[in-house]
Amino acid sequence: MVDRPLCLEGQRNLADVVANNIDAIIRVRNLEKAYRPKSSSPGESVEVRALDGVSLDIERGDFVAIMGPSGSGKSTLMQILGLLDRKSGGEYLLDGENIEALDDDAIAELRSRKIGFIFQFFNLLPRTTSTDNVALPMLYAGRPNPTERARKLLSMVGLSERLDHKPHQLSGGQQQRVAIARSLANEPAIIFADEPTGNISSEQANEILAQLQALNDEGVTIVVVTHEPEVAEKAKRMIVLKDGKLLSDTRLKPNHPPKKKLEHVREELRKFQWKRVQENLRMAFVALSLNKLRTALATLGIIIGIASVVAMVAIGVGAKDSLQKQLSSLGTNLLTIIPMNPKTSDMSLGRNLRRFTIEDMYDLNRLIKSTNTLSSIGGVVSGNGQVIYGDKNTTTRIVGATPSYESLQNYTPIAGRFFSEEESSSRRRVVLLGQTVVRNIFGEDKNPVGSVVRINLVEFTVIGVLSSKGANAFQDQDDMVIIPLETAMFRVLGRRYVDYLLVGVKAETMIDSATETLREHIRYRRKLGTQSGDDFDIRSMNEIRDTISKSTEIMSSLLASIAAISLLVGGIGIMNVMLVSVKERTKEIGLRKALGARRQDILLQFLIEATLICLLGGTLGIFIGYSLSLIASSVFHWSSILPIGSVVLAFVFSVLVGVVFGLWPAKQASDLSPIEALRYE
Numbered sequence: 091m092v093d094r095p096l097c098l099e100g101q102r103n104l105a106d107v108v109a110n111n112i113d114a115i116i117r118v119r120n121l122e123k124a125y126r127p128k129s130s131s132p133g134e135s136v137e138v139r140a141l142d143g144v145s146l147d148i149e150r151g152d153f154v155a156i157m158g159p160s161g162s163g164k165s166t167l168m169q170i171l172g173l174l175d176r177k178s179g180g181e182y183l184l185d186g187e188n189i190e191a192l193d194d195d196a197i198a199e200l201r202s203r204k205i206g207f208i209f210q211f212f213n214l215l216p217r218t219t220s221t222d223n224v225a226l227p228m229l230y231a232g233r234p235n236p237t238e239r240a241r242k243l244l245s246m247v248g249l250s251e252r253l254d255h256k257p258h259q260l261s262g263g264q265q266q267r268v269a270i271a272r273s274l275a276n277e278p279a280i281i282f283a284d285e286p287t288g289n290i291s292s293e294q295a296n297e298i299l300a301q302l303q304a305l306n307d308e309g310v311t312i313v314v315v316t317h318e319p320e321v322a323e324k325a326k327r328m329i330v331l332k333d334g335k336l337l338s339d340t341r342l343k344p345n346h347p348p349k350k351k352l353e354h355v356r357e358e359l360r361k362f363q364w365k366r367v368q369e370n371l372r373m374a375f376v377a378l379s380l381n382k383l384r385t386a387l388a389t390l391g392i393i394i395g396i397a398s399v400v401a402m403v404a405i406g407v408g409a410k411d412s413l414q415k416q417l418s419s420l421g422t423n424l425l426t427i428i429p430m431n432p433k434t435s436d437m438s439l440g441r442n443l444r445r446f447t448i449e450d451m452y453d454l455n456r457l458i459k460s461t462n463t464l465s466s467i468g469g470v471v472s473g474n475g476q477v478i479y480g481d482k483n484t485t486t487r488i489v490g491a492t493p494s495y496e497s498l499q500n501y502t503p504i505a506g507r508f509f510s511e512e513e514s515s516s517r518r519r520v521v522l523l524g525q526t527v528v529r530n531i532f533g534e535d536k537n538p539v540g541s542v543v544r545i546n547l548v549e550f551t552v553i554g555v556l557s558s559k560g561a562n563a564f565q566d567q568d569d570m571v572i573i574p575l576e577t578a579m580f581r582v583l584g585r586r587y588v589d590y591l592l593v594g595v596k597a598e599t600m601i602d603s604a605t606e607t608l609r610e611h612i613r614y615r616r617k618l619g620t621q622s623g624d625d626f627d628i629r630s631m632n633e634i635r636d637t638i639s640k641s642t643e644i645m646s647s648l649l650a651s652i653a654a655i656s657l658l659v660g661g662i663g664i665m666n667v668m669l670v671s672v673k674e675r676t677k678e679i680g681l682r683k684a685l686g687a688r689r690q691d692i693l694l695q696f697l698i699e700a701t702l703i704c705l706l707g708g709t710l711g712i713f714i715g716y717s718l719s720l721i722a723s724s725v726f727h728w729s730s731i732l733p734i735g736s737v738v739l740a741f742v743f744s745v746l747v748g749v750v751f752g753l754w755p756a757k758q759a760s761d762l763s764p765i766e767a768l769r770y771e
Contacts, residue, residue, distance in 0.1 A: 113149060113150045113347055114147040114148060114149050114150065115148055115149070115150045115184070115185050115279060115280055115311050116146075116147065116148040116171055116182075116183070116184060116185075116280070116311075117147050117181075117182070117183040118144060118145060118146055118147075118171070118180060118181065118182045118183075119145045119180055119181045120143045120144075120145055120179065120180040120181065121141050121143070121144040121145065121167070121170065121177055121179070121180035121181075121182065122139065122141055122142060122143060122144075122177060122178045122179035122180050123139070123140045123141040123163070123166050123170060123175070123177055123178050123334075124137050124138065124139045124140070124178045124179075125137070125138045125139075125140060126138075139334050140163045140166040140334050141163045141166055141167060141170070141177075141178075141334045142163075142333070142334040142335050143180070143335065144163075144167060144180075144331070144334070144335065144336050145180075145336070146329065146336060146339060148171075148280075148311065148313065149311075149345050149347055150279070150309075150311055150347045150348065151306070151309050151310075151311055151345060151346065151347040151348045152311055152312075152326055152327055152345045152347075153302075153303070153306045153311075153312045153314075153324070153325045153326040153327065153343075153345075154311075154312065154313045154314070154325060154326070154327045154328075154329060155314045155315075155316055155321065155322035155324075155325035155327070155328045155329070156168065156313065156314065156315045156316070156329045156330075156331065157316060157317060157319075157322055157328060157329070157330050157331070158317075158330055158331035158332055158337070159317075159332065160317075161333075162331040162332050162333065162334070163331050163333075163334040163335075164315050164331050165284060165315055166334075167315075167331065168282050168284060168313065168315045169765050170182070171184075171282065171313065172201070172205055172207060172282040172684075173189065173197050173200060173201045173205060174201075174684055174764045174765040174768070175763070175764075175765040176763075184200065184204065185204055185279060187200065194688070194689055195688045195689060195690070198230075198683065198686055198687065198688045198689075199686070199688070201684070201686055202227060202230055202231045202276055202685070202686025203231065203276060203278075204278055204279045204280060205278050205279075205280055205281075205282065206227075206272075206273030206274060206275070206276070206278035206280070206281040206282070207269075207273055207281070207282050207283075207284075207684055207685070208266070208269045208270055208273050208281060208282070208283040208284065208286050209269060209284055209768075210284045210285035210286070210288050212257070212262075212265040212266055212268070212269050213269070213677070213681045213684075213768070214257040214265055214268060214269065214272075215257075215678060215681065216256070216257055216258065217256065217376050217380065218256065218257075218376075219253070219254045219255065219256055220244055220249060220252055220253055220254070220255055220256075220257075220260070220268050220271075221237060221240045221241055221244065221253045221254065222240075223257075223268055223272055224240035224243055224244060224268065224271045224272045224275055225237050225239070225240035225275070226272070226275075226369070226682070226685055227272060227275040227276050227685040227686050228240070228275045228276060229369050230682075230685060230686035230687050230688070230691060231275075231276050231686055233276065236275075239275070240271070240275065241253055243271040243272075243274055243275065244268070244271050246271065247267040247268075247270055247271045247301060248267065249264060249267055249268065249271070252264060252268075261294075262291070262294065263291065263293075263294030263297065263298070266286060266294070266298055267297075267298070267301070270298070270301055270302075270305075272685070274305070274310075276686070278310070279310070279311060280310070280311040280312075280313065281302075281305065281310055281311070281312050281313070282313050282315075283302065283312065283313070283314045283315070284315045285315060285316055285317070286298055286299075286302070286314060286316075286321075287299065287316070287318065287321055288316075288318075295321075299321065299324050302314070302324075303324060306326075309348030312325075323342070325342060325343075326341070326342055326343040326344070326345050327339070327340065327341050327342060327343075327345070328340045328342055367694070367698075370691070370694050370695040370698050371698060373695060374695065374698045374699040374702050375702070377671065377675070377699060378699060378702060378703070381671075384667055384670075385667075385703060387663070387667075388660075388663050388664050388666075388667040388703050388707075389703050389706050389707040389710070390660075390707070391656075391659060391660025391661070391662075391663040391664070391707070392657070392660040392661075392664070392703065392704050392706075392707025392708060392711060392744060392747065393660075393707045393710050393711040393714060394656050394657075394660060394711070395654070395656040395657025395658070395659070395660040395661075395707075395711065395747075396657065396707060396708045396710075396711025396712060396715060396740050396743075396744055397710075397711040397712075397714040397715035397718060398656050398657070398715065399654060399657060399711075399715065399740055399743075400711060400712050400714075400715025400716055400719070400732065400737075400740050401715040401716070401718040401719045401722070403732065403733075403740075404715065404716055404719035404730045404731060404732040405719050405722055405723070405730060406643075407731045407732070407733060408719070408723060408730040408731040423594060423595040423596070423597065423598050423600075423601065424498060424499075424592060424593070424594060424595070424630070425592070425593040425594075425595060425601070425604065425605060425608065425628055425629070425630055426590055426591070426592060426593075426628070426629045426630075427446065427590060427591040427592075427593065427608065427612070427626055427627070427628050428590045428626065428627050428629065429443045429444055429445055429446060429590075429625065429626055430443070430624065430625060430626055430627045431443060431625070443625075444616065444625045444626075445587035445588070446469070446587060446588050446590070446591055446626075447586070447587050447588065448469065448575075448576070448579075448588065450588075450591070450612075450615070451467060451468075451469045451492075451588065451591060453615060454467050454591065454593065454608070454611070454612075455467050457607075457608075457611050458593070461604075461607060462596070463595060463596055463600040463603055463604040463607060464593055464594065464595060464596070464604055464607070464608075465594040465595065465596050466494045466497065466498060466593070466594040467492075467494065467591060467592065467593050467594070468491060468492040468493075468494040468495045468498050468575075468591070468592045469491070469492055469575050469588035469590075469591055469592070470489065470490065470491050470495065470575075470588060470589055470590055470591075470592060471489075471490040471491075471575060471578050471579055471583060471585050471587075471588050471589050472487060472488060472489045472490065472589055473487075473488050473578075473582075473583045473585075474486070474487060474488065475488045475545050475546040475582065475583075476545070476546060477523075477527055477531060477543055477544070477545050477571060478531075478543060478544040478545075478547075479531040479532065479538075479541065479543045479544075480531075482530065482531040482532075483531065484527060484530040484531055486524070486526075486527050486569050486570055486571060487565075487569060487570040487571075488545065488546075488570070488571055488573065488578060488582060488583065489570055489571065489572045489573070489578070490572075490573055490574065490575045490576075490577065490578020490579060490582070490583065491572055491573075491574075491575055491578075492514055492574075492575050493508060493509060493510060493511050493514055494592075494594070495508075495572065495592070496508040497594070498592045498594050499592070500557075501522075501556055501557070501572065502557055503522060503554035503555055503556055503557065504555055504556070504557045504558075505537060505539050505554060505555040506522070506539040506552070506553050506554030506555060507553055507554050508522065508553075508554060509522075509553060509573075509574055513574055514574040514575060514576060514577075515576065517574060517576045517577045517580065517581060518574060518577065519548060519549060519550045519551065519573075519577060519581070520550060520551050520552075520553045520573065520574065520577075521543065521545065521550040521551070521552055521553065521571050521572065521573050522552075522553060522554040522555065522556050522571065522572045522573075523538055523543075523552055523554075523555055523556065523571050524556050524559075524567075524568040524569055524570040524571060525555065525556065525557075525558050525568045526566055526568040526569040526570075527568075527569060527570070527571055528555055531543070537555075538552045538555060539552055539553065539554065539555065540552065545571065545573070545582060546582050548581060548582060550573065556568070556570075556572065575588070593608060601630050605628050605630065608628055609624065609628060612626055657743070657747060660707070660747070661747045661750065661751040662751065664700055664703055664704065664747070664748065664751045664752060665751040665752070665754060665755060667703070668696060668699065668700050668751075668752050668755035668756070669754075669755045669758070671696070671699065671755070672696065672755050672756075672758055672759045675759075676762065676767045676770040677767060677768060677770055679692055679759050679762050679767045680762065680763075680764050680765065680766070680767025680768035680769075680770065681767075681768065682695075683762070683764035683767065684764045684768065689760040689761070690760070692756070692759050692760040692762075693756045693757060693759070693760040694756075695756075695759075696752060696755055696756035696759050696760075697748070697749060697752050697753065697756045699752070700748040700749070700751060700752025700755070700756070701745055701748035701749060701752065702748070703748060704744040704745060704747050704748030705741075705744060705745060705748070707744060708740060708741050708743075708744025708745070709741070709744075711740070711744065712737055712740055712741065715740075716730075716732050719732065
């Protein structure tokens with residue numbers, strides 16, 4: 091046994107040694123590692139120097155055992171040499187590459203290509219088969235056919251019958267052999283083994299050492315950290331550390347470097363690798379399935395949020411559509427002229443109101459014939475009365491109207507006909523019944539056309555049945571009867587005036603000009619001076635439609651905003667779940683990084699988990715939300731319409747919630763130091 095001359099070599103600069111030294115895969119000079127733990131006293135901390143100026147070379151193809159008492163720094167040295175930890179000072183070349191300026195991803199790539207690890211406690215992924223454990227480093231390295239090569243490596247270490255077994259189904263020695271197979275996955279130039287025989291029996295230890303010796307014979311550089319002299323005796327060289335310093339460096343056996351360097355396939359890690367995404371998807375499903383209750387609770391928040399948004403959108407769009415249909419049923423391009431108190435803008439009944447008469451209607455009819463913007467005019471008077479047929483009777487709304495009311499208000503009969511101009515001017519006693527009136531006094535099956543009914547004790551012949559208009563929150567539009575205007579005024583209701591006038595406009599684009607024409611004509615007829623305000627009001631159905639649409643949109647937006655708050659709460663729940671998941675799987679994160687995972691790999695893994703939760707919640711939320719809207723529509727007699735764009739938006743929004751709220755936990759996971767994560771308890 092020969093001690094190497096340490097002092098002289100340690101004092102040289104690394105650059106001076108490289109040219110004259112033998113082929114060394116590892117070169118370090120004055121390597122330092124200092125920790126400054128937090129002190130209980132403010133402003134006080136004690137620096138702990140785990141490594142204090144260590145200088146050494148490890149030759150290619152060597153078998154080196156690093157020994158020393160607990161706290162001597164041997165594990166710290168291995169972790170720095172294996173690129174799991176960062177040095178505090180000194181110089182380090184790995185296979186001729188200076189790692190000083192490399193970022194985390196570059197170090198992960200270097201670790202993936204050149205280094206294999208055999209950990210003291212095996213560090214196998216517990217929910218993963220032997221084959222997948224061995225294939226993992228190859229997935230991160232982007233190598234082809236990782237599963238096929240993993241099976242070959244497991245067969246090489248005598249585990250051909252344990253390919254699909256998980257770690258808990260293997261003995262300690264078998265787990266260590268899986269770890270050895272995994273360390274060989276990317277054909278590394280150097281393997282670091284931390285107490286490889288510390289947790290197995292003597293017989294199994296001999297098998298492991300024999301396999302390490304066989305690997306060394308093939309040209310792989312082996313560095314073993316051990317406290318067992320029996321293990322160190324198998325090595326070619328023994329290094330002893332004490333208090334962070336190199337105590338001795340003894341050559342036990344001659345080293346014969348391999349004549350040919352090991353070939354290392356360098357894959358382009360920056361290109362998209364679908365297999366790595368598949369691995370992340372698989373682990374995401376495993377992680378979510380192992381915590382079913384927690385996953386369900388996190389998903390529930392997204393379900394509630396998306397379901398609320400979808401239900402509110404469907405109900406809002408449906409309500410808007412129902413209102414549009416109801417307004418369209420009242421007529422399009424329609425102007426309504428109503429008497430109004432010019433001082434108070436009050437349209438309620440009162441002494442100051444200047445009513446419209448039949449003569450006013452006839453005068454406007456002459457105006458219509460002389461213009462190219464107006465199409466027709468009609469007068470309307472209404473009141474309540476009793477309709478009797480046989481022994482049945484019902485109180486309903488009586489509407490007196492002109493024949494133009496049919497086209498102006500879209501009241502085309504579904505049975506029979508509307509009354510004519512001659513019937514209206516001669517005050518005939520004919521009537522059209524709304525469907526609610528028909529059901530109340532005739533029942534469901536009888537056709538009332540031709541029957542005689544009494545309205546306020548006056549007999550009328552039924553000539554038609556009106557189409558259904560439906561009911562709203564204020565009234566049932568089918569609970570009415572229509573009779574000729576003058577018949578209503580002079581034979582039934584006893585009126586000398588009409589309640590309001592209806593004027594049809596030929597096109598929607600003419601509404602403004604038609605309104606101005608009517609206003610000027612009525613003011614002239616009523617002899618209103620320039621200083622007098624209008625004692626009437628002209629309203630467009632389009633204005634009413636726009637007002638209701640805006641109100642509906644505001645209400646829908648308000649409800650959607652409230653629903654979005656619940657979605658925000660669900661997103662916060664996901665963030666909390668993912669933060670807990672990161673804490674629980676810290677050691678797994680450290681292991682994956684040690685095996686070559688880059689920051690983006692870890693980031694993607696946890697983002698996929700968060701996104702899967704939101705995708706599941708979003709899909710269920712869309713289904714439940716639309717179901718709730720259908721229930722609401724049946725209860726409140728609203729239509730329910732869910733635009734496809736809203737479905738896509740809800741789905742995309744659920745994904746964005748997963749990305750946004752999963753990003754912070756994922757970033758925390760990706761920023762973890764490999765060695766700190768492996769040490770986490």
